[in-house]
Amino acid sequence: MNTTEDTTRRPSQLFRNLNAKVASIPMIMTALLVFLGGTVWTIVYSFTNSKLLPRLKFVGLDQYERLWSASRWWTSIENLLVYGVLSLIFSLVIGFLLAALLDQKIRFEGLFRTIFLYPFALSFVVTGLTWQWILNPDFGVQHIVRSLGWESFVFNPLYDQRIVIYGILIAGLWQGTGLVMCLMLAGLRGIDEDIWKAARVDGIPTWKTYLFIVIPMMRPVFITTLVIIASGIVRLYDLVVAQTSGGPGGASEVPAKYVYDYMFLAQNLGQGFAASTMMLLSVAIIVVPWAYLEFGGKKRG
């Protein structure tokens, strides 16, 4: 059957679909050169003693030993952990509760949603500066409570080393909970209306329906939200810079700031590379299991 009367020549594989390949050049460059190449580069140079300029003089794990013996790094990690865990818990809980409240077929839903979400449109710098002002002990919340007669009232998180990270947390939650609410609301709306009807016919109380039926059904939404919040938390930088500049006395330092300061201010690149590699590692610990669960078993149809 195979007659070899080829009237047309098979076009070369390389030039087939050429336009699509040309259009993908920026993506290919970004993926290979910046994301992959840049990451490998930084990891490699984190084993060098680069100072002002990157130099390929390997010093083994020296930078990491120095990193983990620096009290500033420990403070940064501690702060990030406290901020991270609390902001995860609070933004998920508050975000879900707000979404559930908004899902009660209430009037002015659009207005409430607009109000809860507008801080998310603001930058961390704006957020940080605003809350710096509200938490200012001489004019803000503390001053007002005192002027109401409670003279001994103390609430100045931004000037107290022990609780400064909570001051930042307040601002972070104000800025970010709207996003969680939005994602949760989308998740709630995605739940089949018939589930609610069935629960109502069965006489299951609303809170029980949420707890035992709806929330388990929203597992993917929760996981996605979790990943989004978590990858944002690791990047926490602008908010701290704007609100406290890392102070008082370095009590609100975070890893991202540590990296920036060592790379661009302290002219100790190797230290910055080591710290950023540690950040990458911590993200990998969160993202890899998620990506595996989410995409691992799935295949394209």
Add this chain to the structure above:
Amino acid sequence: MGNDGVSVSIRNLSLNFGAVSVLKSLDLDIQDGEFLVLLGPSGCGKSTLLNCIAGLMDVTDGQIHIKGRNVTWEEPKDRGIGMVFQSYALYPQMSVRGNLSFGLKTAGMAKDEIAKRVARTADVLQIEPLLDRKPSQLSGGQRQRVAIGRALVRDVDVFLFDEPLSNLDAKLRSELRVEIKRLHQKLANTMIYVTHDQIEAMTLADRIAVMRSGQIQQLDAPQTIYSRPVNRYVADFIGSPGMNFIEGEVVLSDGAPRFRFDGLDIPLANYQFDKAGAQAGQATFGIRPEHVAVNSGDDWPFSASVPVEIVEPMGSDTLVWSRLGKQALTIRVSSERAPRVGENVTIGFDPMNASLFDAASGDRL
């Protein structure tokens, strides 16, 4: 028109997606002006085959010839085909006129020639009043008419239809079906039509190719496919309600073949065996519901008394669910003669109308 009136010729065509083979060395010749229907359940490869003919999918092996020209590696636009899709696939932001002329403009055709062609097509399909509307302002039937127009306006030799009526409701579907048939009679182009709807296949086709997992099971005129299916799969797929299948065995008593099951016995003297002739062995006996007569009083080669279990009136006909021996039997009777549930009726049929399949291979005996 080289190649002895063959319009589309498919030779040894294979398509694999990774390890999955979707089309398995398929051969098919479609005559000039023929209306060929590719029929099969979803996933049988019929749409894939059509996409290969259109050039929208790359084949793994084999060749496709259209009008005697090897087009296996050619772009869809160079193949001399027009295609109509299930979802209409009209360009939403263009008017009907824009939809019809897009391909011609792309080919760089002169403006007045485009206008002439669009006008002619609109006339054929009677869509002139719709020309300046957007697809969103059209009904489903109108949209599909425009989609047909888009294929028509290209003035090509071969039309490809990919389940064009599946998105329409039953009434519109039968209307457009007639219209497509009329169009074919008028234009006499080659048409290849993919569907999973056996009514469409039976009514439209010159020939039907029944497909299953990437292979053509039977390629024949609709009536042949209906009355002489080559295997149990085809017999089962065609006909609604489906053919009755009775499991049993063929025995040769005194040289005369008989079909024996559940203590009953059907004489096969009238049955046309294929070349191999009658042979004893396990087999399936198939008889269509309308070939079973109820209380007819005539003298049938086989008759029996059976109980009526369920009666389904369907308007002109009534379906009677019964049992022959231990096996289910559906009978189609005219509604005036419908029996009542609980009765026993006498049925009879002629094995001449039946089909016998080998129990193991499913092939027709």
Add this chain to the structure above:
Amino acid sequence: MADVQTLNTVAAGMDPAADQLSGPRGARPRRVLSRRNIFLYGTLILVAIYYLIPLYVMIVTSLKGMPEIRLGNIFSPPVEITFEPWVKAWATACTGLNCDGLSRGFWNSVQITVPSVIFSIAVASVNGYALANWRFKGADTFFTILIVGAFIPYQVMIYPIVILLREMGLYGSLWGLVIVHSIFGMPILTLLFRNYFSSVPEELFKAARVDGAGFWRIYFLIMLPMALPIFVVAIIIQITGIWNDFLFGVIYTKPDTYPMTVQLNNIVNSVQGVKEYNVNMAATILTGLVPLIVYFVSGKLFVRGIAAGAVKG
């Protein structure tokens, strides 16, 4: 969501016929001030007030004179409204040696944002279209790297990019920052466009190919006009994201070309001079104004943009 309703059963009459007529009939009565509603709206209003307070405080502070700020509390409305702080924040506030206010940062941000938005969306939309409709071998691999890369902390890639930009002679320039924004916007935008174009019925694409249209013709004449809403979503994501950026601005530009956020931070957190809280708040509002306007104007599309960031590929 079953409401706690009071079933309005009027006292039954004597004879059964009357009973049938006087039983529950028509719409169920609903009380506007049910306990549930009070709880529901009460909570929502309280939370809404909490969310609005910072905005309110910013605005009132920016409208007060410094003497009034020193005396009063931050929540009280201004006794004497003054726009002086706004003028100063815009035109004369000092960052280091420059005393031309935030206006410089504003125009820098405009110069950064406009080309970044256009460039990043142009690249990502064509790329997403190629990925959705013109798959080629290896495309999925690169795309996967891109999406995984979106989770890599920026800090890991900052310095290699410094080197790349320096090699290209773009380090410290606005165009360098445009490239950086296009790079880091690429994962989410490409995902957004790829998902959108994948949701367009494949048959439409096939029909266009049968009609003889190629890569660019299908993109510009078929896909682009259909995808306008998704372009708006992308524009919203990019304007707010790029305008609000601080980290890249601080790293890849020089003081002369600092975007507004960086300049704002320098004005407010400068250690020199007396703190002028009213000017600071005016400057803060000015910086937040562009994304706020985008947010309030775009409404539902902004939410859609957020959801787009959350959908998986």
